[in-house]
Amino acid sequence: MAKLKTAIVLGATCAGCDVAILDLNEKIFEVDDLCEFVFWPTAMDFKIDDLLALEDGEVDIGIYHGAIRTSEDLEMAEILRKKAKVVVAFGACANFGGIPSLDNLPYDQSLFDLVYEQVPSMDNPQGTVPLEIIELKSGDELTLPKMLKDAGALNSVIDVDYYVPGCPPMVPLIEKVVDVLKKFSETGTLPPKGTVIAGEGTLCEECGREKPEQISYHAFFSPQETKKIDPDKCLIPQGIICMGPATRSGCGALCTKMNVGCRGCMGPTVKVKDHGLKMISALTSLLEVDTEEGMTEEQLEKIVQRIPDPLGTFYRFTYGSSLISKLHSDKEDK
């Protein structure tokens, strides 16, 4: 049987998604039996010309990880779409914009200055800052790809066939992908377009922690602030923010098993339109339910101030494709 021609293309990625593939351990031999890599620059010496030299539609499986952040990411995504019969968005960045999309906030020069000039650890007497073009002494120019206005998910620029969420996708999910590829290579059949290769329900269903009948909790804590976390009980009543109720299952509750609240890297479930808004709604209904009556606005305010950064907390991986990001504006006059 002919091997599946496979291309793995990188966008704005940390390459953790590549490492995750290698984490398959001995299952990687199955990947090698199934796939012939025609492009995977992280693992082998490939240049863009190798991808361009292929016929349109010649690649059987195109995997893309990382967000669309620069003009090059966009170009690579478009080339992949042309060359590949099937395109898979791999990892939270390609699925939802991921962490790079947190950069879509209103641009503020002072933040840039802080990072490149003012932080105490910065020693930059010449005031060197990142540039898209520099001119060399020889007169030649060196250029970097342009930053797009916003970072987004793969499906904001090309048609995507399958989704594998997670930051990075976990080994059990990648094993599922291998099984899908195996079936494809043997029978020529693929799952319905748009399938998300992950669980269907919420993380809470997968997390073995015991959930009390009525959940109420007092104030939020960072795990390092609490004395002791009960390893068997749901984290929310213990005051630890956990995105489990709105997050898609499939990771095997990796974080909650380690006493760390879920940060939502699998993205929202199908029923949830906006990951963060759902969580804000859920968490505020439970916060201080048995004690809120009689509190003053100041007291309530103090409690919610314990979440200093709602955006980073509730949209760590999904801001780029969230509903609220459509409201994102450059600062208006106040």
Place this chain on the structure above:
Amino acid sequence: MTSTMQRSHKEIKNTNPKIIMFLCRWCSGKGADLAGTSRLQYPPNVLPIMVNCSSRIDPQLVIEAFLEGADGVLITGCHLGDCHYKTGNYKAYKRMTILSKLLEQIGVNPKRFRLEWISATEAAKFAKITTEMVEDLKYLEPYRKGGKR
């Protein structure tokens, strides 16, 4: 006084801002009724939506209101301690406080989103707040976030 003076230097950018106003049935809704029956003047820019309780308003509804063309969203409920369901407005307060912080992070002008307590007798407050918010929004560009007006 100062604020009107400051305003007079700025130009009107939106002559007819649209505000979606959520009212709870028990207090704010009654306050709005009273404003009507007392023939108080208030601007016609406010589109009221009655719900049973301010806690009924999911943050998603606020965002969707903006995406459907609202220039501003005003949520009103009973004063703390007066909620018909005892603590619905406490939940609304926590929820909307986090939401307004979130909106500020993504660059939404705080004048576009307000939470106010209006009791059944506070018809004057209803008229004052709606007037104030409409006036404020006149000095901001039409929002047009969902491409709608």
